[in-house]
Amino acid sequence: MxxxxxxxxxxxxxxxxxxxxxxxxxxxxxxxPPPQLDVDEQVFKTVDALFTAITARDSSRLQECQQRLDTYYEEGRMSDAVANSLDAIIEQAHAGNWEPAARRLYDFMLGQRG
CATH class of the missing domain: 1.20.5 (Single alpha-helices involved in coiled-coils or other helix-helix interfaces)
Incomplete structure (x- = not known):
């Protein structure tokens, strides 16, 4: 039964x-869509520099970009969602997963409003 x-x-x-x-x-x-960046040229330039650092596998530039992005977040120039997304990508790169991090960041950047 x-x-x-x-x-x-x-x-x-x-x-x-x-x-x-x-x-x-x-x-x-x-x-x-990914979280949207506010209209802040410095933040956008730093995200672009982050992409360059990740594709170049440059740990020192990665660290510099992370510090700048942390400062922008503390100043309220980025939302929690954007900061969390970028932090996850940065951590992925720090772990040595450069190519997947670059793909995620590329997708993030493509998803931004034009």
Whole structure:
């Protein structure tokens, strides 16, 4: 009785529904734009310099960019979401994952309003 065809069918339908919801959620999440930079030329130039530092695999320039971005965040020139996104990318580069960090930053930069 515990493994009756009716119970198995209900479990399969439930599992399928859960998987479908997860899939739909992932599709929606993956299509969301990245957090937007405010109109601040210095912040934008620093993000551009960050991209150069990451693609050059230059740890000292990476550190300089991180310090400038931290200062901009403390001054209120970047949102929490932008700071968190950039911090995650910087940490990825610090861990030696330069190429994935460069791809993430490139996608972040492409997602900014023109």
């Amino acid at each position: 515990a493994n009756s065809p009716e119970i198995q069918r209900k479990r399969l339908v439930t599992a399928g529904g859960i998987l479908a919801l997860i899939g739909i959620g992932w599709v929606i999440w993956s299509r969301l």
